[in-house]
Amino acid sequence: MNIYLVSSVLAFTVSCFLSLIIYLKGSQVKSRNATILIILCAGIWCLFPFFAWWGWPDNTLLFTRIVYLVAIFTAPAFLNFGLTILDTKRLPKERFLIRSSILISAFLFLPFFYSSFFIKGVKKVNSYFSIDGGPLYKLFIFYFGAVCIYCFYRLYFGIKNSNGYLRNQLKYVFIGFLLAFFSGLIHFLTSFGLPEIIPHDFLVVACMFILTYAILKYHLLDINIALTRAGVFIIVYTLVLGIPFGLVGWGKDWLIYFLGQNWYWAPMLLLLGLATCGPFTYIYLSRKAEERFLKEERHAHQLLKQASQGMVRIHDKKRLLELIVHITTKILGLSNAAVFLLDENSGNFKLAAVRFKSKYQYSEVIPQDDPLVQLLATQKEPLVYEELKLANQDLSSDTPNQLKEIDSQMRKLKAAVIIPAVSNARLLAFLVLSEKKSKKMYSPEDLSTLWALSYEAALAIDNAFLYEKEKLRLAEQSRRQALADMAPGASHQFNNRLATISATTDNLLDLVKNDSQGAYQDNLLSNILEGLEIIQKEVAKGEQITKAILQKAKVKLEFDKVDIVKVIQNALNLIRIRRTRESLGGAKEPEFVFNYPKDLPLLTLCEGTIQDVFENMFNNSYDAIVIKHKRNIAPLDYQGKISVDVTRNDNSVIIQVEDNGIGIQKDNLRKLFTDFFTTKATSEKGVVGGSGLGLGVMRSFIEEHGGTITAESEYTQWTRFTITLPLNFKPPK
Amino acid sequence: MPNNKLLIVDDEEFILSQFKSYLERKGYLVFTATKGEEGLNLLKQNNPDLMLLDLHLKEGIQGIDVLKQSLEFKPDLKVAIYSGFGNDNETIDSCLKLGAKLVLPKPINLKTLKEELDKLREG
Numbered sequence: 063m064n065i066y067l068v069s070s071v072l073a074f075t076v077s078c079f080l081s082l083i084i085y086l087k088g089s090q091v092k093s094r095n096a097t098i099l100i101i102l103c104a105g106i107w108c109l110f111p112f113f114a115w116w117g118w119p120d121n122t123l124l125f126t127r128i129v130y131l132v133a134i135f136t137a138p139a140f141l142n143f144g145l146t147i148l149d150t151k152r153l154p155k156e157r158f159l160i161r162s163s164i165l166i167s168a169f170l171f172l173p174f175f176y177s178s179f180f181i182k183g184v185k186k187v188n189s190y191f192s193i194d195g196g197p198l199y200k201l202f203i204f205y206f207g208a209v210c211i212y213c214f215y216r217l218y219f220g221i222k223n224s225n226g227y228l229r230n231q232l233k234y235v236f237i238g239f240l241l242a243f244f245s246g247l248i249h250f251l252t253s254f255g256l257p258e259i260i261p262h263d264f265l266v267v268a269c270m271f272i273l274t275y276a277i278l279k280y281h282l283l284d285i286n287i288a289l290t291r292a293g294v295f296i297i298v299y300t301l302v303l304g305i306p307f308g309l310v311g312w313g314k315d316w317l318i319y320f321l322g323q324n325w326y327w328a329p330m331l332l333l334l335g336l337a338t339c340g341p342f343t344y345i346y347l348s349r350k351a352e353e354r355f356l357k358e359e360r361h362a363h364q365l366l367k368q369a370s371q372g373m374v375r376i377h378d379k380k381r382l383l384e385l386i387v388h389i390t391t392k393i394l395g396l397s398n399a400a401v402f403l404l405d406e407n408s409g410n411f412k413l414a415a416v417r418f419k420s421k422y423q424y425s426e427v428i429p430q431d432d433p434l435v436q437l438l439a440t441q442k443e444p445l446v447y448e449e450l451k452l453a454n455q456d457l458s459s460d461t462p463n464q465l466k467e468i469d470s471q472m473r474k475l476k477a478a479v480i481i482p483a484v485s486n487a488r489l490l491a492f493l494v495l496s497e498k499k500s501k502k503m504y505s506p507e508d509l510s511t512l513w514a515l516s517y518e519a520a521l522a523i524d525n526a527f528l529y530e531k532e533k534l535r536l537a538e539q540s541r542r543q544a545l546a547d548m549a550p551g552a553s554h555q556f557n558n559r560l561a562t563i564s565a566t567t568d569n570l571l572d573l574v575k576n577d578s579q580g581a582y583q584d585n586l587l588s589n590i591l592e593g594l595e596i597i598q599k600e601v602a603k604g605e606q607i608t609k610a611i612l613q614k615a616k617v618k619l620e621f622d623k624v625d626i627v628k629v630i631q632n633a634l635n636l637i638r639i640r641r642t643r644e645s646l647g648g649a650k651e652p653e654f655v656f657n658y659p660k661d662l663p664l665l666t667l668c669e670g671t672i673q674d675v676f677e678n679m680f681n682n683s684y685d686a687i688v689i690k691h692k693r694n695i696a697p698l699d700y701q702g703k704i705s706v707d708v709t710r711n712d713n714s715v716i717i718q719v720e721d722n723g724i725g726i727q728k729d730n731l732r733k734l735f736t737d738f739f740t741t742k743a744t745s746e747k748g749v750v751g752g753s754g755l756g757l758g759v760m761r762s763f764i765e766e767h768g769g770t771i772t773a774e775s776e777y778t779q780w781t782r783f784t785i786t787l788p789l790n791f792k793p794p795k
Numbered sequence: 796m797p798n799n800k801l802l803i804v805d806d807e808e809f810i811l812s813q814f815k816s817y818l819e820r821k822g823y824l825v826f827t828a829t830k831g832e833e834g835l836n837l838l839k840q841n842n843p844d845l846m847l848l849d850l851h852l853k854e855g856i857q858g859i860d861v862l863k864q865s866l867e868f869k870p871d872l873k874v875a876i877y878s879g880f881g882n883d884n885e886t887i888d889s890c891l892k893l894g895a896k897l898v899l900p901k902p903i904n905l906k907t908l909k910e911e912l913d914k915l916r917e918g
Contacts, residue, residue, distance in 0.1 A: 554851065558807055561902035565813035568905035577820055589816070596809045643851055651853065 064189040069261035070112040076267050077105020080274045087278055096146040097277050100139045101270055104242060107133040108263045110249075114184050114191040122184045126193065127176055134171045134202070137209040138163040140239070144213040147235060148220045163209060170205075174198055190261070192252035203250050210243050225501035227448035233285045234276035242269035286355045294348045302340040306333040356507075362393045363511040369393070370518035378762060379403070379526040383415035386493060386519055391417040394508065395499045398476075400424050403491045403523070411435060411492070424475065424494075433464045434471045438482040439489040444509050444516075445480040447472050479504050481512050483520035490523045533759050537674060544640065544677060545614060551639045552607055559604040566593045566600075610635040614673070621793035623664040626672075626715060630656070630706060633676035641684050649691035652684060652702035652721070662710060666791050671763040678760055679719050679783055680704060686723025686781060693724065695778055714769070714789055720782040726775040734773050735761045767791055797873065797916050800824045800843030804834035804861060806853040814847070817905045823912070830854055831861035838865055838872070845916055849901075850878040850886055859890055866894045873915050877901045 081098045106129060113125035141163050145151045151160070174180045180202070183194040193199065214236065221232045245265035252258050306329040309317070317325040353360070369389045376382040387399040396417075403414035409430040416424060428435055438445065450469055472480065481493040493516060498504070504512075570593040578586055613632050634654060643651075687702030707718045726734065735757050757773075764771045768791045775781040801823045805811055811827040818825050826841055828834035832855050838846070846865060850858035858876070865872055875897040876890050887898055897915055899908065 557901055558810075562807055562809045562813070564902040565810050565817075565905060569813045569817040572817060572905065573820070582820065593813070596813070600809065643853065643857070648857075 066111050066190045066258070066261045066263075067115050069263035069267070070108055070110065073108035073263040073266045073270070074105045074112070076270055077101045077108070080270050081105075084274060084277060093143065093146045093277065096139075096143040096151075097273060100136070100143040101273065103132055103136040103139045104266050104270070107136055108266050110193075111191055111261075111263070114186075118186070122191075123181070126184050127181055130181060131172075131175055134167045134175065135164075137206050138167055140213055141209055144216055144235075144239075147232065148216060150216075159212075166205065171198065171202055187252070187257070190252065190258045192258070195253050199253070206246065210239075210246075213239070214243075225497060225503070227451075227503055229501065230285060230503055231276045234272055234288075237285065237289070238269040238272035238276065241265045241272070245269070287352055290351045290355065291348050294344060294351060298340055298344045298347065302336040303333075305336060306330075359505065359507065363507060365393050366390070366511050366515050370515040373518050373522035374525055376522060377526050377529040377758075378765065379523065379530065380415070382519075382522055382526055383491070386515075387415045387417040390493065390495060390512070390515075394495070397496045397499050399496060400475075400494045401491055402428055402494065404489065406527070414491070428471075432471065433467045434480070435489070435492075437464070437468055438480065438492055442482055442484045442489070444482070444513055445472070445477075446504065446509070447478050448503065479509070479512070481516040483516045483523060485520040485524040490520050490527075493519070533762060536756070536759055537671070537763075540674065540678070541614075544636070544674075545611075548611060548614070548636065548640045551642045552611060554642065555607050555639060556604060559600045559607075562600045563597050566596045569593065606635065607639060610639060621666055621668050624667040624669045624672075625662070626665050626667070626717070626787070627658050627662060627708065629667070629669055629673050630658075630676050630708070630717070633673050633680060634706075636673075636677055637680040637684065640681070645684070645688070647688050647692055649688050650701055652687050652704050655703065655705040657706070658708035659710060662708065662715065663789060665715060665787055665789065666793055667767060667787070668763075668793075672767070672787075675760045675763050675785070676719075683719065683721035683723060683781070686721055686725070688723075690722075690724040690778070710789070712789075714786045717785045717787070718782060719785070720780060722780050725777040725779050725781050726773070727777050731773060731775055735771070767793075797844030798824075798842075799916075800826065800841055801845045801847065801912065802826045802828070802834060802837055802841070802843045803847045804828045804831060804852070804858070805847075805849040806830070806851070807849075814905075814908075818909060818912070821909050831856040831858070834861055835864055835868070838868060842869070844871075844873060845912060846872055846874045847899075847912070848874055848876050848895075850876055850890070859886060859893070862890055862893055862895060870894075873897075875899050875911065875915060877903065 081101050084094055084097055084101075087094070110126060110129045110133075113129055114122045117123075117125040138160060142151070142160050145156045145160065150156045171180065177196070179196045180198045181193055182196050185192050185194055195203075217232055217236045217239075221229055221236065224232060242265060245262040248258055248260070248262040248265075309329045309332065310326075314325070317328055321328060366389065369385070373382060373385070376385065383401045383403065387401055390396060391399045398416070398418040400416045401414050402411040404410075405412045405427075411428045411430070413424050413426050430436075434445075445468075447469075450465065450472065475494050476496050477494045478497045479495045481495065482489055483491040483493065493512075495504075495512075570590055573582060573586065573589055582589070610632055614636055634656070683704045684702075687704075690696045691700060691702070702721070702723065704719070704721045707720075709716050709718075757771075761771050764785055764787070767787055769785060769787040771783060771785045773781065773783050799822060801818060803811055803814055803825060805814075805827075806829050808829060811829065815825040815827055823845075824843075826837045826843060828837055829852075831852055834846075834848075837843075848858055848861060848865075852858055852861075856864075858878075862874060862876065865874065874895045876887065876895045877899040878887065878901060891898070897911060899911060
């Protein structure tokens with residue numbers, strides 16, 4: 063028994079074992095039968111060295127010829143396998159090729175398998191055997207080689223034209239069979255007198271493992287990594303085993319000379335040491351090597367992780383979803399991506415963000431009872447199209463089947479992967495990802511990174527949902543608060559109007575009734591005229607108040623063409639009514655300066671929210687002025703001033719609101735627009751409550767109009783807000 | 796019997812003009828001011844015995860401070876206060892404690908105003 067025979071028996075055993083595994087794996091495997099056939103054929107062919115040794119010398123030829131009975135059919139088996147896995151087996155040309163190959167094997171070689179025309183004899187060379195072939199044997203080698211090369215040619219183009227899972231699978235098959243082909247080559251060359259340098263059957267064993275792995279495994283390792291790992295493994299363990307054995311082989315005498323009887327301790331200890339280091343060295347080296355291959359991928363994953371961590375901070379749902387499709391397409395190099403978001407009213411999923419819209423037309427809505435949605439909602443796991451396809455393959459076509467519908471839906475969406483975003487056991491959204499532009503398949507690492515991203519995204523989406531509700535609630539609350547705040551001021555104003563009117567009428571009545579004859583007769587008419595004019599003016603003032611309040615109460619919350627100057631003026635009026643003398647805490651009534659160009663076009667605005675923004679802004683300015691007054695840092699004759707400047711350029715209207723109040727500290731200026739942040743609540747408790755909308759909500763209102771808001775300030779001196787609103791804004795439907 | 800001089804402090808100019816016009820026909824000598832500081836000056840210059848004071852003044856010192864300083868200057872000044880606000884009972888209470896004699900509603904019928912002022916002057 064020697065290493066050549068061991069490899070021979072091993073190859074056969076492994077072939078039987080792997081065939082059994084593939085057989086038991088059953089119907090899930092598309093090319094099951096073809097795979098078993100080729101593995102068994104190759105396995106039996108590998109028995110040649112063992113049979114030759116077993117029958118030596120008398121039965122060797124007989125046994126060899128029996129082995130070749132099967133070997134003759136290896137070529138058609140290989141062709142059959144290759145064309146099956148390429149899914150072209152049933153095409154007429156391919157079918158013809160397979161049949162011809164079977165016929166050639168059956169009628170050209172089979173009838174002569176027992177004649178010396180085919181195999182003359184078997185030669186024993188050192189530890190291996192070689193075949194002394196007849197003329198037909200040389201033809202057989204040529205035929206076998208031609209079939210193999212054709213198969214490689216087909217596989218090569220198969221790899222080029224495929225993508226995803228199949229592409230990777232074909233690469234494995236190609237490399238596996240390349241090993242087997244070299245094995246055959248070594249075997250054939252021995253009959254031309256070349257030595258068999260390594261036991262060729264080992265290569266077949268490797269081929270079989272690769273094939274089985276490629277056929278059975280859904281998540282195939284990237285082939286480069288697999289090869290790297292195998293290469294590193296072979297090198298490391300060749301050294302681990304080779305060095306001690308080499309030492310024994312070549313340095314035994316030398317060892318005995320130095321160590322005497324216990325010479326074997328040296329290689330033993332060396333083996334022990336190397337074997338201990340082996341696994342660590344292997345892991346270290348393969349990781350290093352993989353890092354080179356995966357540098358790009360790892361980098362991408364790092365970027366994705368970083369991006370996903372920042373997501374929770376984004377409260378605007380639309381922006382958040384656009385960011386998600388943007389980063390996934392960009393970082394993973396996808397041709398396109400889309401997010402479908404839960405519509406809370408209907409429960410359906412609506413297309414919420416698309417990257418590269420022009421390429422594919424997505425359906426706008428996917429109903430909640432769609433099998434795809436239901437599967438995502440129950441499984442809560444990334445859905446990979448390739449896997450679904452594999453799972454689907456052996457299901458009969460006529461049975462109505464959920465998976466089939468999902469398959470067609472995914473095909474419609476051009477989805478390679480769908481990642482669900484689940485929060486609190488509720489499916490909030492799902493991310494539809496296309497193939498990568500590189501046609502590479504999604505690696506398990508890709509999927510797990512995307513899975514982590516979807517977790518962060520779900521949190522962020524949940525947050526955005528909540529924020530949207532909270533924002534509306536806050537806006538509503540602030541509106542009510544504003545109206546309530548206005549009540550005392552408004553009633554005071556009204557009372558003053560009424561008091562003036564009542565005093566005037568009383569006076570005029572008395573004048574006409576009691577004093578029209580005496581000393582006052584001459585001036586009677588002018589007195590009456592003066593009185594009536596007073597009443598007229600007071601009524602007009604009263605009207606202004608009611609108008610402003612009514613405007614506030616029933617202002618529209620929908621988009622319309624609006625005069626921004628009127629909106630600002632209204633906000634000013636309301637604030638004047640709202641801020642009574644008391645709320646000024648002894649400070650002088652601020653002075654208002656309002657500058658605007660005459661030819662401003664109407665803007666498309668939601669009047670209610672924009673008016674809220676300006677009211678809040680003016681209210682804040684009042685607060686800033688009051689606080690500055692109270693802090694005693696202002697000069698004695700400090701006069702609060704609020705100025706509003708409206709200008710326009712080609713694209714937008716720019717509104718600057720500046721006050722000379724307390725200002726904002728640098729630290730606070732930075733977080734000014736974060737939600738629910740107020741400088742007043744924390745720093746001036748009891749002075750002015752931090753009520754109102756908060757700048758975070760104000761910012762989101764402005765952004766809903768496609769505008770921007772920025773703040774500048776010098777603490778204790780001034781604050782300036784700059785709002786930009788686009789001229790040709792198209793409101794969302 | 797106190798003199799017939801009356802000082803009115805109110806930030807509404809038209810109210811002042813109408814009050815003045817009416818009350819002067821009824822025998823009062825009326826001085827008017829729209830600001831607290833102005834009112835205090837008129838008090839010092841003309842020494843009226845009666846004062847009608849609006850608690851809410853748009854500018855300058857507040858009504859209650861006008862009351863305080865006026866009474867400091869002339870402790871026997873008879874002051875009637877009035878306010879258009881419905882919700883400042885506290886201020887009114889402290890004004891009464893400081894020495895205001897009368898609280899009038901706003902708006903007020905001019906005849907009622909004259910009668911109340913007459914009573915205040917006599918009582």
